[in-house]
Amino acid sequence: MPVTLYDLCGADPARRFSPYCWRTRLALAHKGFEVETIPWRFRERATITAHGAEKVPVILDGGRAVSDSWRIAEYLEDTYPERPSLFGGEGGRALARFLNGWADAALVGGMARLVVSDIPALLDPEDAAYFIESREARYARTLPEVTAGRETTVAAFRETLVPLRLALRRAPFLHGDAPGYGDAVVFGPFQWARCVSPFPVLEPSDPVHAWRERMLDAYGGIARAAPAFAEA
Numbered sequence: 001m002p003v004t005l006y007d008l009c010g011a012d013p014a015r016r017f018s019p020y021c022w023r024t025r026l027a028l029a030h031k032g033f034e035v036e037t038i039p040w041r042f043r044e045r046a047t048i049t050a051h052g053a054e055k056v057p058v059i060l061d062g063g064r065a066v067s068d069s070w071r072i073a074e075y076l077e078d079t080y081p082e083r084p085s086l087f088g089g090e091g092g093r094a095l096a097r098f099l100n101g102w103a104d105a106a107l108v109g110g111m112a113r114l115v116v117s118d119i120p121a122l123l124d125p126e127d128a129a130y131f132i133e134s135r136e137a138r139y140a141r142t143l144p145e146v147t148a149g150r151e152t153t154v155a156a157f158r159e160t161l162v163p164l165r166l167a168l169r170r171a172p173f174l175h176g177d178a179p180g181y182g183d184a185v186v187f188g189p190f191q192w193a194r195c196v197s198p199f200p201v202l203e204p205s206d207p208v209h210a211w212r213e214r215m216l217d218a219y220g221g222i223a224r225a226a227p228a229f230a231e232a
Helices: 019-030 042-049 069-079 090-118 125-139 143-147 150-159 162-167 181-196 207-218
Strands: 003-008 035-040 058-061 064-067
Touching (some): 003 042, 058 069, 069 090, 069 181, 090 150, 090 181, 125 143, 162 207, 181 207
Parallel strands (some): 003 035
């Protein structure tokens, strides 16, 4: 049986834009699973609370439900050790755990201030109303105010990517010669930005941009084919 994935989508069910769901989609692809994806919207919380979850991603594997992208990655690695490894050993797991926290703080938080105001236009009216209300409460500002001046503030965000540029000097992927889960962790936010906004968070000359393109090629069947904006 395929693994079932509840995957956040916009008004267009093909537009999948959660950075955390993207981590899980790549983890499942890396492990070679056949996957049935269920488009999920913010208003459909009852469908995942039935599985003991409040947020996506959620996977159903046989009779077991697992939520949270990091917990899902560990579950897949520990339950299916015979399939290609996500971490390449315990050292790789520890490094991926660090990248998971760093990406949440530096990348998701930083990118949100560049693209969040573009998201409501991709949602249906009910989801858009929820998204605007919840995010404006979080930021204590309107969403256009959050991203105001992004043409200037993007420079500071790009400076936070120095550790990635340094790591990519020695290998094409963070994991080495081929992508691992650490790459999926970092890729998730960049794919999120591509899927929700035309704003260019990366310059084409940036080594991180080149890495992102390699990731899109490595997982082209699901990553490059996703509805996205060309300039992000």
